Amino acid sequence: MNNHNLRPFTVVNASENGAKGGKASGESKRQKKLLREYVTELLTLPAEELRGQKGTDGTNSAAVAVSLLTAAKSGDTKAMRLLFELVGELDRNKVAIEINQQEVKEAYEKGQKEAIDNVVKMLDDDTLRKIAGLTQAE
Numbered sequence: 282m283n284n285h286n287l288r289p290f291t292v293v294n295a296s297e298n299g300a301k302g303g304k305a306s307g308e309s310k311r312q313k314k315l316l317r318e319y320v321t322e323l324l325t326l327p328a329e330e331l332r333g334q335k336g337t338d339g340t341n342s343a344a345v346a347v348s349l350l351t352a353a354k355s356g357d358t359k360a361m362r363l364l365f366e367l368v369g370e371l372d373r374n375k376v377a378i379e380i381n382q383q384e385v386k387e388a389y390e391k392g393q394k395e396a397i398d399n400v401v402k403m404l405d406d407d408t409l410r411k412i413a414g415l416t417q418a419e
Contacts, residue, residue: 349367
């Protein structure tokens with residue numbers, strides 16, 4: 282290589298490049314914050330498919346929670362894991378409930394939805410209401 286042709290940055294150049302990086306980082310953070318705000322706003326808007334349904338607040342958050350619960354009940358183990366994480370039943374560092382994905386997959390393939398339903402039934406009514414956004418989480 283031609284390492285002997287390389288020159289280190291001067292203090293001024295290093296400072297200018299650092300400032301450019303800081304500005305780009307700030308812009309990226311602002312864009313991410315704006316996106317989070319948009320998503321939060323969208324989740325609080327009324328969901329057409331839940332409008333008028335008893336027991337829901339009719340927001341997109343409730344619609345997402347219902348979809349997640351439906352996916353978990355149909356055997357989607359990733360949805361089950363996310364569901365447990367959302368309600369605090371499953372911690373990333375300490376697994377409170379272990380889901381045997383192979384067992385659930387085999388049960389689903391055999392049409393044994395009862396085995397899958399048993400995993401979802403571990404959630405009590407209060408927890409399900411929190412997932413659906415019907416009550417405030419502690």
